[in-house]
Amino acid sequence: MQLPRFEYVRAASLDEGLAALAKHGADAKIMSGGSDLLVNMKMRLDTPRVLISLGGIAELQDIEELPDGVLRIGAGCRLTDVIAHPGVSARFPALRDAVAAVGSRHVRNIGTLGGNLCLETRCWYTNQSEDWRKARDGCFKTDREACHVIKTASRCHAINSSDTAPALIALDASVVLAGPAGRRTVKVLDFYRDDGVQHTILAPDELLVAILVPDDGRRAVFAKLAQRVGLDYAAGSFAASLRGPADAPEAVRLVLNAVGAAPKALTESERLLMASGLTDEAIEAAALGARQSLGEVTNLFTPSGFKRRLVKALIRDALVTLRDQTA
Amino acid sequence: MKKLVQLNVNGDTHELAVNPDETLLGVLRNHLDLIGPKRGCDSGGCGCCTVHVDGKAVYSCMMYAVSAQDKNVVTIEGLGQNNDQGNGNGRELDPLQQAFIDAGAVQCGYCTCGVIMAAKELLDTVKNPDEDEIRHAIAGNLCRCTGYQKIVDAIKLAAAAV
Ligand SMILES: Cc1cc2nc3c(=O)[nH]c(=O)nc-3n(C[C@H](O)[C@H](O)[C@H](O)COP(=O)(O)OP(=O)(O)OC[C@H]3O[C@@H](n4cnc5c(N)ncnc54)[C@H](O)[C@@H]3O)c2cc1C
Ligand code: FES
Ligand code: FES
Numbered sequence: 001m002q003l004p005r006f007e008y009v010r011a012a013s014l015d016e017g018l019a020a021l022a023k024h025g026a027d028a029k030i031m032s033g034g035s036d037l038l039v040n041m042k043m044r045l046d047t048p049r050v051l052i053s054l055g056g057i058a059e060l061q062d063i064e065e066l067p068d069g070v071l072r073i074g075a076g077c078r079l080t081d082v083i084a085h086p087g088v089s090a091r092f093p094a095l096r097d098a099v100a101a102v103g104s105r106h107v108r109n110i111g112t113l114g115g116n117l118c119l120e121t122r123c124w125y126t127n128q129s130e131d132w133r134k135a136r137d138g139c140f141k142t143d144r145e146a147c148h149v150i151k152t153a154s155r156c157h158a159i160n161s162s163d164t165a166p167a168l169i170a171l172d173a174s175v176v177l178a179g180p181a182g183r184r185t186v187k188v189l190d191f192y193r194d195d196g197v198q199h200t201i202l203a204p205d206e207l208l209v210a211i212l213v214p215d216d217g218r219r220a221v222f223a224k225l226a227q228r229v230g231l232d233y234a235a236g237s238f239a240a241s242l243r244g245p246a247d248a249p250e251a252v253r254l255v256l257n258a259v260g261a262a263p264k265a266l267t268e269s270e271r272l273l274m275a276s277g278l279t280d281e282a283i284e285a286a287a288l289g290a291r292q293s294l295g296e297v298t299n300l301f302t303p304s305g306f307k308r309r310l311v312k313a314l315i316r317d318a319l320v321t322l323r324d325q326t327a
Numbered sequence: 328m329k330k331l332v333q334l335n336v337n338g339d340t341h342e343l344a345v346n347p348d349e350t351l352l353g354v355l356r357n358h359l360d361l362i363g364p365k366r367g368c369d370s371g372g373c374g375c376c377t378v379h380v381d382g383k384a385v386y387s388c389m390m391y392a393v394s395a396q397d398k399n400v401v402t403i404e405g406l407g408q409n410n411d412q413g414n415g416n417g418r419e420l421d422p423l424q425q426a427f428i429d430a431g432a433v434q435c436g437y438c439t440c441g442v443i444m445a446a447k448e449l450l451d452t453v454k455n456p457d458e459d460e461i462r463h464a465i466a467g468n469l470c471r472c473t474g475y476q477k478i479v480d481a482i483k484l485a486a487a488a489v
Contacts, residue, residue, distance in 0.1 A: 008330060008347035008393050038350075038389050039370050051347065055394055080383065104467020106374060106445065109383040110390060230466025231372060 010053045014178060014209065017054055022180055022205050024050040030207065031055070032076055032115035035107050040120060044130045045141070060114070060209060063087070069215040075114025075175075075208045080105070082113055092213060094220035094239060098167035101222070101237070104230040114208045117165055117175065117188070121158035121196040121261055122233065125149050140197050157261060158196030161233040165192070165263045166255040167222045170239035173213045179206035189255075192262035199261050218243045218251065219325060223318040225310055234258040235302045238314045246323045247277035254286070256311060259294055266290045269315075278323040287316040332396045336361065337405030345392045352376045352387035355402060363403035363440040367469075374468030377441035378402045384448040386467075403440040406447065423447055423485040430481035434472035442468045446482045455486055 009028075011017035021028055029048035031037050032055065040046040054060055060076030063085050071087055079099050082088055089096050102108055102116060125148045126133065126141045138144035140156035147153035168188045176185050188211075191200055202208065220241035226232040237257045244250030252273045254266040269286035276282040291312040302310070329344040336359060345354055352369075355361040355378070364387050367373035371389040378387045379401040406421040423443050426432075433439050442465055449456055449464035456464070461482050462475075470478060 005346070005348055007328070008391070010393070010396075034391065034394065035371060035386075035389050038391075042370055053394060103371075104374070105448070105464055106377060106384050106386050106467040107371065107389075109380075109385050228466075230463070231469075 006048055007050045008053065009050060010056050012056055014057055014059060014207070017052055017057060017207060018178060018180060018205070020050070020052045021207065024052070026204055028052050030118075032112040033078065033110040034115075035103070035111040036115060036119050043127070045120075045127065054114075054207070071213040071215070073113055073211045073213070075117075075210055076112050077114075079108035079111050079113060079116065083108070091215060092171060092220070094222045094241070095164070095167050095171060095213065098164045098222040098224075098237075098239065101163045101224045101226075101234075113164060113211055116162050117168070117191070117211070118200060118202070118208060119160070119162045121156070121160050121199050123149060123156075123158035123196065126158065155194075155261075156196030158199075159258055160192065160196075160199060160261055160263060161237075161258050162263070163222075163224060163234060163237055163257070166237055166239035166257040167220065168211065168213065169255045169263055169265065170220050170222075170241040170253045171213050171218060172216065172241075172253065173211055175208055176210040176212065177202065177206050178209045179203055183209070185212070189263065189265055194260060194262040196261040216243065218253075219322065221318050221322045221325070223314050223321075225314055236307060236310045236314050238311070238318050240315075240318055240322050242278070242322055245277075247279070249274055249277060254290070254315070256290060256315070259307065259311065264293075266293065266315075268293060273319075278319060283316055283319045283323070286319065287312045290315050330393050332393055334359075334392065334395055334400060335398065336400045337402060343392075347391060347393050349392045350388050351378070351380075351390045351392045351395050351400070354392040355387060355400070361402045361404050365437055365440065367437070372469075373438075373441075374445065374465075375438050375441040377444040377468065379444060379448065382448065382451065384445045401444075403443060406443070421447070422488045423450065423482070426481040426485035426488065427478075430477050430484055432473060432477040432481035438468060438470040438472075442470065442478055446485070449482070450486055450489060456482075458483070461486075 009020050027049040031051050031053045060074040062074045064072045065087050082099050139146050150157050173188050174185050175191050218241040222239045224234045224237040226234050239255050241253045242249050252270045254270050255263050257263040269289045272286050291308050334341050364378050365375040367375040369388045371386050376386050376388045377384050380398050408419040445465050445468050
């Protein structure tokens with residue numbers, strides 16, 4: 001697979017990166033580790049004229065424990081380095097598990113946390129070779145107002161497969177975005193849009209610079225189901241967090257991913273567990289509620305009926321683990 | 328437009344003019360004649376292009392050569408002690424390479440260079456890895472021939488030898 005031609009710009013600082021982005025605008029694409037981008041470029045799903053590499057920016061590669069207990073992870077930190085950081089394993093084991101679930105060690109050795117959060121959405125129809133796509137009609141992702149996976153859709157339903165997104169949302173983490181006008185901090189949940197074409201709120205001239213994980217006494221779990229460990233994207237992934245005793249929680253957060261264009265907060269099921277605690281019955285009801293709340297499930301590599309059953313089992317098992325862990 | 332890059336590969340420094348769209352795999356194979364890393368899927372899904380960059384196993388098909396500027400790249404050709412006296416056959420095998428021979432862990436051999444590089448990172452970082460750690464380390468390497476058991480045996484053998 002020959003790659004399309006482009007100009008390569010290696011930014012030495014964040015300011016240089018932002019300036020290059022402002023200059024080249026829509027012609028440019030950001031590259032952190034490149035482990036998602038290169039695949040899309042080889043398939044000609046992405047054909048940027050300018051590639052801005054953030055790999056040389058030292059300030060994006062720090063992990064810091066701030067005085068208020070917040071863990072600040074630079075967007076350019078490699079996934080292997082996030083796993084190896086003692087503060088991550090000791091204080092946020094669910095985050096460590098989610099990071100460790102991304103691809104193989106080879107992928108984690110170049111892939112970054114920022115790149116994982118920005119991971120392009122994927123769809124079985126469009127994420128194919130150029131020849132395959134040429135033989136078929138275009139879609140929202142390419143050149144037509146149509147979706148061939150959900151025929152009635154009025155927007156793109158490509159799937160968000162980021163493994164770290166649900167874990168970070170369950171941990172109530174935020175992202176720091178930098179642009180020409182300065183910085184803004186938003187919750188990871190609000191970072192996403194439920195549209196496979198424009199799936200984050202990042203403006204064209206903005207970069208993701210850091211992830212902030214607060215430590216408010218939550219305990220969390222992460223669970224993923226994929227065809228092959230080490231190579232495959234999630235057929236479903238789930239993260240849950242709990243503050244306070246399991247039978248009388250002070251806060252519960254349940255997040256599902258790989259079921260739509262954005263990670264999905266299961267607010268109904270959260271309310272249910274808040275009201276009755278993590279009893280066997282409540283867990284069963286929360287898992288069933290989640291299954292029923294899935295609207296149009298895109299059938300990315302898994303039939304939607306299978307995905308619904310999978311989601312229910314994934315949630316139930318993870319919640320039992322979370323309860324027993326905190327009992 | 329071509330870019331000048333300095334690549335440190337197996338201890339030698341090369342200055343090369345490469346197109347930004349050339350992958351590290353392409354440059355190793357086509358410019359430097361290092362054909363240990365193989366081109367399989369060319370999209371990060373099979374592992375036979377695995378090399379080390381700064382001591383870490385990565386897919387060389389998933390990295391632009393320009394991104395490897397100033398980094399230390401090691402391919403299978405760079406493993407083992409170089410005792411070359413000028414006769415071209417003075418390279419001593421790495422214990423992993425020897426173990427793959429002894430355990431019969433090679434069939435067609437297409438995956439072998441990549442698997443060994445992935446296992447090499449493991450043995451460089453973990454003393455006496457257990458079977459689970461071994462299988463996780465090579466989870467990103469596909470082998471269509473061996474069924475993996477002899478590969479795992481070979482890595483255990485090498486772990487015991489180092
Ligand atoms: C074989 C294989 C298996 C994989 N398995 C998984 C998996 O199981 N789970 C999973 O979640 N992912 C998986 N991935 C996808 C990918 O490798 C990871 O998500 C990785 O973390 C992406 O990080 P990166 O730094 O390489 O991203 P890049 O490829 O550099 O970037 C990804 C996207 O984010 C944008 N971007 C990157 N950094 C920034 C930034 N700082 N600001 C704004 N935009 C930015 C890029 O423009 C691009 O669109 C897999 C990939 C491969 C090849
Ligand atoms: S050729 Fe690089 S992973 Fe398959
Ligand atoms: S020996 Fe043939 S692919 Fe592994």
